[in-house]
Amino acid sequence: MTSTEEILIANGQGFWGDSILGPVRLVNEGPLDYLTLDYLAEVTLSIMQKLRSRDPSKGYATDFVRLVDRILPELVEKDIKVVANAGGVNPHACKDAILEVARRHGLPLSVAVVEGDDIFHDLDRLMEGGEEFSNMDTGAPLSTVRDTVSSANVYLGAFPIAEALSKGARIVLTGRGTDPGLVLGPLIHEFGWKEDDFDRLAAGTVAGHIVECGAQCTGGNFTDWRSVPNLAMVGYPIIRARADGTFQITKHEGTGGLVTEDTVRHQLVYEMGDPANYLGPDCIAHFTSVRLEDLGDHRVEVSGVTGAPPTSTYKASISYHDGWKSTGQLTISGPDALEKAKLCAEIVWQRLAYDGFEYGPEERMVEFVGSGVCHAGIPGATSDDPPEVVLRMGVKGPDRAKVDRFGTELVPLVTSGPPGVTGFAGGRPKATEIVGFWPALVRKDLIQTSVEVFETA
């Protein structure tokens, strides 16, 4: 491989629920070497762990199987490799479903499974061994909520993904890893980057961070939205990566959207903490070292990235039962929409109190959507007399029955409140579980990762 050779890595799925058109069009509308896909949010693993406990064949991202069914012939024909965290908490079931799709298509396929992130069933052993999993925000030990933990995963790094690719896998399935790792893995594999090559690992991390939310770096959610052409057909991002750690952000020719220094900056700052120290399992990346150059024609050159050694711990994402919540809404028309909506809210609380259900200030919420909820308290962003408002109310707390009782007093306002109350649909609001997140650290040397490759017979 020459030093000027470029590898094309795209991200077609920014989160669980993103449009299937992203990856389909990436595969169909231009050249590509790697397609990365993110299916996991923090709450997803908790849901998957529950699904698996009821049915051992579940617990992974079924959207991914539907996608592979749709694009597998193109993946094989164009020799595109896929890295996806679709394995969830049951990567082998996901692998089996993918291999079944390949058999149906009559196509040969090798699928790698990366494991080691799921520590749900190892928690007690790790805790007995002295790991406290102290909450990074509050300092409390995990033992205080141990009984209600519903999932526990560590954010693995990119080297197991690179190993899977080196073993010849066309599709690499992982569970929880960092989002940038989906991109960094192929870079490590292609360019032979080493574990102590921190500047390049940081560059790959920055590249992965820029594309990890899909269209958010190609014109989606962009301040100057009027300047973005054809958002309907927005192109998802592609990294043109080189061995020295420099790269370009671009998208397929002819697709909608916009790639400029500004659209790339928008994503660099997304979910950012201290820009000087972006912590990851493989390195620390200095976002303060990133140089952007707008080359025009939807190409932005990224260079200058420096990094430092990572810490000796993985971040763990643990979820636990944290009570119940319920929200519902009604629409209140004018005249006097806001005044009437305020009366409605008071009526609901009074009727509940009459029946012995009182909710503290931290347990209840009232919003008058349309009068300035998102930008509350900010001059010019609120209105005292909107033509109509959506009354949105909610409660939360540890007592499910009390949370459910709230939902029964919203709808009666249609006939027993002021005039102009409408928009009732979907039945009574019901209590749903609050899944709490418990950020913690765990020593890397306690976590064993493994990589296995499976093929169609």
Next chain:
Amino acid sequence: MKVPIHRIAMARSGDKGEGSNIGLMARSEAAYSFLHEELTAARVRSFFSAINFGDVIRYEAPNLRVLNFLLTDSLGGGGSASIKTDAQGKTHGLALLRLELDVPDEVLAATPEPTS
């Protein structure tokens, strides 16, 4: 001249634990220098006093002409515990762009106009 920050900067925000972060991107070097001087963490904290109930921390990335503000208690509980409409702080960036500042003419002259 008094103008909303939108005239000289862009923004994107999202959730960060029980709070949100706002990445504020200056539209020019002159705008960055001005915002770096004027837009303190204290000023942002007072602007968001009806939304954020914790500290505001400011970070700087001059290479990107970015100021990054962490609003540490702005989501009504954060994550899936929040029952607010904007439980992820997605709109907090646009809120900050509404803040009006007295921007010197030379800064305005050196800063391209927004297209939206």
